[in-house]
Amino acid sequence: MNGVVEVVAGIVWRDGRFLAVERPQGKPQAGFWEFPGGKVERGESLEDALVRELREELDLTPTDMELWQEKRHDYEHISVRLHFFHVHAHSGAVVPHEGHAWRWFVPGETGDVPFLAADTEIVDELARWANAKRS
Numbered sequence: 661m662n663g664v665v666e667v668v669a670g671i672v673w674r675d676g677r678f679l680a681v682e683r684p685q686g687k688p689q690a691g692f693w694e695f696p697g698g699k700v701e702r703g704e705s706l707e708d709a710l711v712r713e714l715r716e717e718l719d720l721t722p723t724d725m726e727l728w729q730e731k732r733h734d735y736e737h738i739s740v741r742l743h744f745f746h747v748h749a750h751s752g753a754v755v756p757h758e759g760h761a762w763r764w765f766v767p768g769e770t771g772d773v774p775f776l777a778a779d780t781e782i783v784d785e786l787a788r789w790a791n792a793k794r795s
C-alpha cells in the first residue's frame with residue numbers, strides 16, 4: 661500500500677437533484693455508483709482537480725463549488741481521503757466521455773442503487789438534509 665490517495669468528488673446539483681455516475685467496466689469497483697471525480701494529481705489544488713475531472717468525465721465545468729466534507733476510507737486495494745464538494749452551478753450538459761452511465765437523483769430516492777462504501781453515508785446524509793428542508 662502506497663499511503664493515502666487524495667480524491668475529489670463533486671455533488672453536482674440541478675433542480676434539486678444530484679448527479680451520480682456508475683463506475684465503468686475495467687475500473688476497480690465497476691458497477692458501483694459514485695459522485696464524479698477522481699484522484700488529485702501532484703501539485704494540483706482540490707478545486708483544479710475537480711474541474712479537470714468533471715470536464716474529462718462528463719464535459720461539465722463547475723462554476724460555483726464549495727468544499728463540504730472530508731473523510732478517509734480504507735478499501736482492500738486502496739486507502740483514500742475523499743474531499744466532497746457541493747457543485748452549486750456548472751456550465752455544459754452531461755456528455756459521458758469515459759463511458760459512464762449517469763443519472764440525476766432526488767435525494768432520498770436512490771432506491772437500491774449500489775453506491776461505493778464511502779459514499780453511502782453521504783447519500784444518506786443528503787436524504788436527511790433534503791427531508792429536513794421539506795419539513
Ligand SMILES: Nc1nc2c([nH]c(=O)n2[C@@H]2O[C@H](COP(=O)(O)OP(=O)(O)OP(=O)(O)O)[C@@H](O)[C@H]2O)c(=O)[nH]1
Pocket residue numbers: 667668669687689694695696697698699700733738740742776777778779
Ligand atoms: N471519483 C470518485 N471516487 C470515489 C468516490 N468515493 C470513493 O470511495 N472513491 C474512491 O476513490 C478512488 C478514485 O479513483 P478513480 O479511479 O475514480 O480516479 P481516477 O479516475 O483519477 O483514477 P485512474 O486514472 O487511476 O483510473 C477510487 O478508489 C474510488 O473507489 C466518489 O464518490 N467518486
